[in-house]
Amino acid sequence: MVHVSATPVLALRGVSKRFGAVQALTDVELEIHAGEVVALVGDNGAGKSTLVKTIAGVHPIDEGAIEWEGKRVSIGRPHDAQALGIATVYQDLALCDNLDVVQNLFLGREIRRVGVLDEVEMEKRSRELLHTLSIRIPSVRIPIASLSGGQRQTVAIARSLIGEPKLVILDEPTAALGVEQTAQVLDLVERLRERGLAVILISHNMVDVKAVADRVAILRLGRNNGVFDVKTTSQEQIISAITGATDNAVTRRQARSAEADK
């Protein structure tokens, strides 16, 4: 496994975002290192999707700063994020049902030879990519529509890797998946980490989070509500931080040491 580097791949510093009168995000801090899976959790309306969209360039931030590999960057549109090396796999998978797996993997990034699509090269690379990720699908030449939900999700994730990103954002990759399919996707998330990618995983499923994430960042009502090390934190602690049910020890301790740092 790749060692967590000193400089985070992506760091959010005091990011705020407003939609009219609604304050969607307030002073949100987040750091993701290479080879690390950070789960982003929170209740509905906690601001997870908004936060992801600010990183992906769908919504520009109002205040705060985004740092990419230590340098301050501005992400104004999806293209900026892609150029930096941020790939986002949205909840609705954004695959074309009528195109086959190879065509979907390379959609928008087709390989050409003298102006003509190089199907052989694309198919070869697709097979290699799917093989290194140990993704099992019936054939790379069947339409996406014939794949199961889990297979589609793995294809969508594989697709995000074609552009060789450094950070992959997965928006609820296991929602709506069965047990076996969820296992496939979680395996894949681990393989992304092994490849040294930084992964942001949005999930409602605590079991998934406990299984693959290194750290879990909790949002509550558009603010940070603690970042926990998954291995040393119990599920109850995480859930209470999500719901804000108790003013729990971890957040208190955090607040104290944060003040001590200042």
Place this chain on the structure above:
Amino acid sequence: MSTDNPDLTKAAPPAATEDEVAAPPPAADAIVAVDPRLLVREQGLAGYLTEFRRRVRSGDLGSMPVIAALVIIWGVFQGLNSTFLSANNLSTIAFNVVGVGMIAVGIVFVLLLGEIDLSVSYVSGLAGAVFAVLSVNHGVPQGLALVLGILTGTAIGALQGFFFAKVGVPAFVVTLAGFLAWNGAMLWVLGKNGTINLQSGGLLYNLYNYTFADVAFAYGLALIAVLLYLGSSLWEANRRRKAGVPSRPMLDIGIKTAALAIVAFVAAWVLNQAEGLPLCLLLFLLVVVGFDLMLRRTTYGRQIFAVGGGIEAARRAGINVAWIRISVFGLAGTMAAVGGMFLAGQVNSAQSTQGGGNTLMNAIAAAVIGGTSLFGGRGKTWSALLGALVIVSIQQGMYILNLNTAIQYMITGAVLLAAVVVDSVSRRTQKNSGRA
């Protein structure tokens, strides 16, 4: 604040997850173990037949229904009137296919987006009228008038595409408005008389009527087509083998090449029995093949399929959806104008009735009957050729049987309905077997 906390963040020891990562069994050998769900293709004839049966069962019928329909239609008419399959009659069908087929090629593109263009009939009429007025009334050179007439169609298509893609008016409504407006424009351009006769022996007349009388021409082209197909198939299969990806079995290449050879040489033989290969048919075939390659082998073609398959997915892949839509409607307008030129050449005049009647119905029906899905994302330019053959064969059969147009319309309507039923049912079957 929180992420700066050393206690918590630095406490994520990477090594601790090592066991977790190793826990799932190494998936490498899982690929070797044959998953019963995998579509493992057997080699040889058996595998080929299995694959074929699987595709038919899952509703992936391709061109089979339309070819079957063509065989039945030709058989029935031949049974009713033995002159139907004569060389002269088949040659007439070949001529008549071109105009409607050219328009249908444009319709195929629009259908691939899952949209419809109802204006093509009068766009074709208007283009013919523009050519006639420019070349006959204003003395513009015929070549230039031809280009301007076709560009009229391009501009109209792009304009309609703009209203659809940028303003967001449904394509159905935009092109329905166009259907009326371009009819009016055509009547206005033609002026009081309503008919402009073209130069005898002029450009459009020759484009439509010229035939390559030399028998070697048709046979030579058939031979070139077969060799090109065989050569490119073998080259592709070889490249795939070298790259280590599955390639088409030789048997498949052999069967398809043989089928192409039979069709090409029989067609050449029949046409040579009559007047020889018509220039207009050759142009139409070049258009079909050219656009087929564009759809399957270029980025632009891939983007058209992507937009037809899922607009949101296409947009997120960085495809300029508005540009694809506008350009496809522009292309449909262009092809309508091209078709209009051949229709004008057929009667060697521009008339106020041009583009009226069943022109629109025939063009759309040809595309759909040929196997292009009304639901977008599935289709080939070849459906324009096959569909036009069906439509024109029915018309011609009715004509030689002396049946009136009332019956002809009813039968064409029934065939169109049958085609849409096949499309819908095959789509449902594909859905059920997860292949829609």
